[in-house]
């Protein structure tokens with residue numbers, strides 16, 4: 283596989299809203315390329331427009347300007363090849379873990395037995411065997427995000443968008459989940475676009491980091507991270523990069 | 536590790552819950568005892584003409600021996616309940632369907648919403664003259680009036696629940712390419728179920744109230760009829776006895792609905808906070 287092949291391309295993407303009769307720019311002229319099977323991290327301060335960017339890639343909202351290409355073809359609206367792990371209200375509380383994870387195949391009309399098998403594979407992969415019949419409200423925050431990740435994978439997407447999946451977790455669980463996501467990504471190579479506002483998390487996970495500015499979002503810098511995995515967070519090179527990116531980051535307003 | 540942690544958390548929670556439940560079990564009993572004491576006090580003064588607990592108890596024993604219009608107390612309660620159940624079955628079926636239609640389809644809501652809102656303002660009992668004119672005073676007109684009273688809350692709550700599904704849940708459907716039917720059945724309706732159940736709860740209590748009022752206007756059976764009978768013959772213990780039955784049955788109906796909700800929406804019962 284050619285790892286330099288461009289999987290997804292954003293061209294001059296802008297987004298604005300009318301807020302109180304005024305035009306509010308949320309993203310201005312964002313262009314970037316996402317390579318096949320890479321782990322790309324979008325790093326940006328809080329409320330800078332990260333979710334909006336992902337929503338546009340996912341087809342949940344339309345940009346006012348610009349184009350998005352997947353495998354060289356322009357896409358409009360949501361695409362089957364793109365999956366998403368949401369930042370908020372990720373799971374359907376009326377469905378059990380199993381029912382949540384098998385949702386994608388079920389929507390596609392995969393017969394019950396077959397989709398259960400697929401779902402079970404990913405439930406096992408995220409380490410939730412034994413919780414198939416639990417409802418989301420019975421699970422801890424970390425477990426919920428595991429379900430959300432399993433659900434996205436079970437639909438077999440080519441690109442996986444993850445919107446601050448661990449933002450609401452405590453530090454301990456967060457570290458564990460970061461390791462987990464890296465393990466899953468290595469086991470099931472997909473193109474991942476991972477959003478975070480945490481520099482350390484970005485450095486731990488990313489092949490490349492796209493640094494975004496404050497709102498309205500635009501690309502400030504792109505960093506290639508060539509450290510060996512799993513990464514050592516106190517390695518001098520890690521710390522140097524961390525400082526370099528940190529110095530270049532806008533403070534959240 | 537994680538699983539152990541989860542179990543400890545739950546059991547701790549359960550222990551607290553148990554303690555809390557004990558208090559919540561005692562308080563209602565206390566309230567009932569207090570109410571009966573008040574009742575004794577209020578009726579101890581003959582000038583108040585308030586039927587005493589003893590006289591109501593005696594009236595209860597008497598109705599067991601001597602039915603009114605061929606029906607015992609249970610017979611009359613059942614007569615009222617039957618009307619409510621038939622009316623509720625139709626109100627739920629039609630009300631939920633109609634509520635989903637105007638909650639989901641903006642055009643249908645624009646077309647039918649205003650008419651429905653105007654109809655809502657008319658209290659069910661205002662239909663009595665017209666319904667009596669059309670259908671006389673048999674069984675059907677009573678059921679019809681209860682149906683009208685029970686329909687409104689189901690439609691209103693279902694419509695609101697379906698129209699206000701959180702965008703985040705709809706986004707899940709969009710990401711997985713659900714079609715409109717799947718959006719409705721997999722996401723909108725389940726997420727609106729607690730609103731729909733609020734409607735079902737309200738319609739049950741509304742139906743139970745309206746049936747008694749409808750029976751007071753004419754008829755030969757039902758708890759509402761017993762109250763009118765007591766009033767006409769100066770038999771106030773009978774009135775009070777009927778009122779107590781109304782309260783108890785209303786309470787039991789609420790419990791049945793709650794039980795139903797737990798079975799149909801098991802996830803709401805399992806919320807841990």
Ligand SMILES: Nc1ncnc2c1ncn2[C@@H]1O[C@H](COP(=O)(O)OP(=O)(O)OP(=O)(O)O)[C@@H](O)[C@H]1O
Pocket residue numbers: 299300301306308326327328329330331332333334335369446479497
């Ligand atoms: N539909 C909308 N209409 C108007 N303003 C919006 C809309 N959606 C988002 N915004 C605004 O755009 C800005 C960026 O929002 P966005 O949710 O993308 O930020 P974010 O980077 O994901 O933030 P966070 O780190 O909190 O998740 C915010 O100021 C937000 O209030």
Ligand SMILES: [Mg+2]
Pocket residue numbers: 332333334369445446
């Ligand atoms: Mg966000």
